[in-house]
Amino acid sequence: MKKRLITIAVALITGAALLFPQSPVRKLPQATESRIDSIIRMMTLEEKLGQLNQIGGTWYDTKTERLNEEQTAMLKAGQIGSFLGITGAAETGRIQRMVMEESRMKIPVLFGADIIHGYSTITPIPLAEASSWNPALVERSARMAAMEGSAVGIHWTYAPMVDIARDPRWGRIAEGSGEDPHLGSVMGAARVKGFQGDDLLQFGSLLACAKHFAAYGGAEAGRDYNTVDMSERTLREIFLPPYKAAIDAGAWTLMSAFNEIGGVPASGSAWLMTDLLRKEWGFTGLVVSDYTAVMELMNHRIAKDSTEAGIIGLSSGVDIDMVSRIYLRKLSDAVRTGALPESVVDEAVRRVLRVKFVYGLFDDPYRNAKPEKEKELLLAPAHRDIARTMAQQSIVLLKNEKELLPITKNARTIALVGPLAGNDHRRDLVGTWAWVQKPEQVVSVIDGITAKLPKGTKLLYDKGCEIESDSGYRAEQAVAAAKKADVIIAVLGEAQRHSGEAASRSNLDLPGRQRDLLKALKATGKPVILVVMNGRPLTLQWEAENIPAIIEAWHLGVETGNALADVLFGDYNPSGKLPVTFPRNLGQIPLYYNHKSTGRPLVPKDKYTSRYLDVPNTPLYPFGHGLSYTTFHYGAVKVSSAAVKIGEPVTVTAEVTNSGKRAGEEVVQLYLRDDVASVTRPVKELKGFKKIMLQPGETTTVSFTVTPDDLSFYGLDMKRTVEPGSFTVYVGGNSVDCQQAVFNVVK
Numbered sequence: 001m002k003k004r005l006i007t008i009a010v011a012l013i014t015g016a017a018l019l020f021p022q023s024p025v026r027k028l029p030q031a032t033e034s035r036i037d038s039i040i041r042m043m044t045l046e047e048k049l050g051q052l053n054q055i056g057g058t059w060y061d062t063k064t065e066r067l068n069e070e071q072t073a074m075l076k077a078g079q080i081g082s083f084l085g086i087t088g089a090a091e092t093g094r095i096q097r098m099v100m101e102e103s104r105m106k107i108p109v110l111f112g113a114d115i116i117h118g119y120s121t122i123t124p125i126p127l128a129e130a131s132s133w134n135p136a137l138v139e140r141s142a143r144m145a146a147m148e149g150s151a152v153g154i155h156w157t158y159a160p161m162v163d164i165a166r167d168p169r170w171g172r173i174a175e176g177s178g179e180d181p182h183l184g185s186v187m188g189a190a191r192v193k194g195f196q197g198d199d200l201l202q203f204g205s206l207l208a209c210a211k212h213f214a215a216y217g218g219a220e221a222g223r224d225y226n227t228v229d230m231s232e233r234t235l236r237e238i239f240l241p242p243y244k245a246a247i248d249a250g251a252w253t254l255m256s257a258f259n260e261i262g263g264v265p266a267s268g269s270a271w272l273m274t275d276l277l278r279k280e281w282g283f284t285g286l287v288v289s290d291y292t293a294v295m296e297l298m299n300h301r302i303a304k305d306s307t308e309a310g311i312i313g314l315s316s317g318v319d320i321d322m323v324s325r326i327y328l329r330k331l332s333d334a335v336r337t338g339a340l341p342e343s344v345v346d347e348a349v350r351r352v353l354r355v356k357f358v359y360g361l362f363d364d365p366y367r368n369a370k371p372e373k374e375k376e377l378l379l380a381p382a383h384r385d386i387a388r389t390m391a392q393q394s395i396v397l398l399k400n401e402k403e404l405l406p407i408t409k410n411a412r413t414i415a416l417v418g419p420l421a422g423n424d425h426r427r428d429l430v431g432t433w434a435w436v437q438k439p440e441q442v443v444s445v446i447d448g449i450t451a452k453l454p455k456g457t458k459l460l461y462d463k464g465c466e467i468e469s470d471s472g473y474r475a476e477q478a479v480a481a482a483k484k485a486d487v488i489i490a491v492l493g494e495a496q497r498h499s500g501e502a503a504s505r506s507n508l509d510l511p512g513r514q515r516d517l518l519k520a521l522k523a524t525g526k527p528v529i530l531v532v533m534n535g536r537p538l539t540l541q542w543e544a545e546n547i548p549a550i551i552e553a554w555h556l557g558v559e560t561g562n563a564l565a566d567v568l569f570g571d572y573n574p575s576g577k578l579p580v581t582f583p584r585n586l587g588q589i590p591l592y593y594n595h596k597s598t599g600r601p602l603v604p605k606d607k608y609t610s611r612y613l614d615v616p617n618t619p620l621y622p623f624g625h626g627l628s629y630t631t632f633h634y635g636a637v638k639v640s641s642a643a644v645k646i647g648e649p650v651t652v653t654a655e656v657t658n659s660g661k662r663a664g665e666e667v668v669q670l671y672l673r674d675d676v677a678s679v680t681r682p683v684k685e686l687k688g689f690k691k692i693m694l695q696p697g698e699t700t701t702v703s704f705t706v707t708p709d710d711l712s713f714y715g716l717d718m719k720r721t722v723e724p725g726s727f728t729v730y731v732g733g734n735s736v737d738c739q740q741a742v743f744n745v746v747k
């Protein structure tokens with residue numbers, strides 16, 4: 001048996017994220033700051049407000065000449081500082097040329113767009129990518145997206161979305177990294193590094209924008225744009241760390257959220273954007289509002305008119321008004337009447353110009369407008385390779401009874417069934433935030449499987465039903481195909497429109513009649529493999545009880561069919577783990593692993609403990625869960641010292657053995673519990689993880705360094721503290737099945 005030692009500095013990311021020291025303050029050279037000041041001195045008030053004004057373009061339309069007459073005039077008058085959604089090297093170049101040649105101040109515009117999981121080469125949705133627990137690969141994926149984004153003239157991507165989401169009804173859970181602040185911080189930081197690269201000035205680097213600040217994912221009842229109300233403790237411990245991690249990783253921009261938090265809309269919250277972000281964290285970049293969020297301050301009813309909305313937005317710290325045009329239209333009068341000090345405008349302009357300098361636009365306004373790069377990079381074969389690897393690692397094997405998977409050569413006839421398997425739903429496979437795909441660029445499941453079919457194996461395909469509508473339900477035909485087969489693959493799930501923005505659902509079962517179809521397939525008595533494609537956890541209790549093998553495939557992007565076939569036939573051994581809890585039913589929501597103990601923790605036979613009458617407290621599949629075609633055995637957890645002094649780190653090790661017959665990757669997860677503290681602590685918190693590859697029979701000692709920061713929490717006075725006492729540390733392959741050990745922190 002081979003042995004090797006792997007050491008992970010858990011603290012590197014966690015500590016920084018959770019302690020919230022000031023970010024490494026990114027200052028521009030004094031000479032640049034002075035240049036910015038002198039530019040501001042030369043600007044008229046209208047030109048200043050122009051820098052704070054962002055207008056929307058025609059979305060992802062690659063035709064040129066997309067500005068109308070009014071917009072062209074505004075551009076030349078210096079009334080537009082940035083654009084949303086205008087892409088294409090030729091068009092962005094044309095627009096920039098007008099600015100540089102025909103406006104008085106010649107301040108280059110920024111082109112922003114939502115490049116969330118790829119531009120042309122769409123990779124898995126972010127929630128799926130988080131399931132890889134492979135930040136290095138996620139960084140590569142973001143890098144590739146940035147290359148393609150640069151090639152179409154974009155400067156600035158509105159990503160990563162780092163909102164923690166504990167409610168799968170919320171459609172935008174698809175865009176983030178799930179429920180956990182540590183995983184969310186690691187993934188958010190990886191994406192920022194990928195987008196921005198080592199050098200923002202290089203071609204292929206985009207400015208990142210961490211969004212939506214803050215706590216947009218906490219929407220009540222999972223309904224998009226809804227009210228958020230939570231304690232400052234929960235905000236700081238659970239929801240804020242990923243934004244902070246994104247800033248620490250170098251993000252120069254943030255987007256303010258639509259939602260209110262505890263009575264104050266985020267886009268009008270001076271506490272959030274000035275006190276916390278700028279003063280406490282030391283952020284020197286810019287904040288852009290979400291789409292019309294400044295105008296929506298009126299809907300929130302904290303502003304009586306648009307002038308008041310603009311004053312509140314700008315003075316609380318939103319530098320750029322996305323699309324409302326309120327700053328441009330209303331704030332010059334507000335300054336003239338004395339309702340808004342001009343210095344507040346100047347400060348916001350300073351932040352915008354700073355970012356334009358950081359991105360090198362003053363030296364090369366046309367830096368990304370290179371039409372030849374579009375041809376070279378969009379959907380390049382090397383990009384497809386990354387998308388395929390990313391998709392393989394994003395797949396989570398939820399269940400695999402009697403090793404039904406991978407499909408062996410004994411399966412002479414395979415029945416492929418379901419609306420998401422065929423060629424007519426390829427648009428759905430790329431998931432939310434994918435605009436420019438032509439269906440033929442997406443590898444369908446049927447094409448992926450056909451390309452891999454062992455010689456002599458027959459594939460029978462039947463759609464069986466539509467994703468949602470009742471019409472088109474024809475189980476008999478699917479059953480007829482299934483009866484002829486040795487194994488059935490059912491590819492079911494959600495359409496593209498079911499997740500993402502404004503796509504909350506109050507029922508998380510498979511939409512339409514898909515479960516009926518599955519029941520009919522099961523009734524044939526043939527083994528069924530269920531592949532679910534979705535943008536969020538679904539309620540799969542019936543499926544889990546009745547179907548022997550289940551693959552969670554999310555929305556995997558342009559390489560869906562290939563990656564899935566790799567997993568189905570065993571050319572890739574699945575390694576993904578859930579970044580979010582799968583509930584048994586809707587009534588359990590919100591359900592997350594890092595909950596509190598309560599005064600009456602569940603005692604199975606005691607009615608008067610915290611429980612439901614009709615469903616267990618446990619999830620269907622816990623956070624961190626994911627199977628492999630091999631098995632892993634965890635040895636005892638060891639700690640370097642039974643008594644650790646406050647301020648000192650502790651080393652935690654565990655032996656992990658590949659106890660099965662195939663090589664495979666395992667995500668070794670470390671959780672921590674402060675056993676007794678002055679404020680209630682979660683039953684378990686993820687503090688580190690490592691994805692390792694083991695050959696059959698191979699054993700590795702995985703070692704984690706738990707730092708004082710990892711042991712700390714917000715005390716009664718809301719300051720970070722480490723309290724003496726016992727801690728339990730857990731190591732395992734998911735958040736439930738862990739080995740554990742105890743150590744004491746002493747004074």
Ligand code: BGC
Pocket residue numbers: 084114158211290291501
């Ligand atoms: C979304 C943002 C997005 C923006 C610009 C908004 O509706 O909430 O996430 O970046 O539109 O497209």
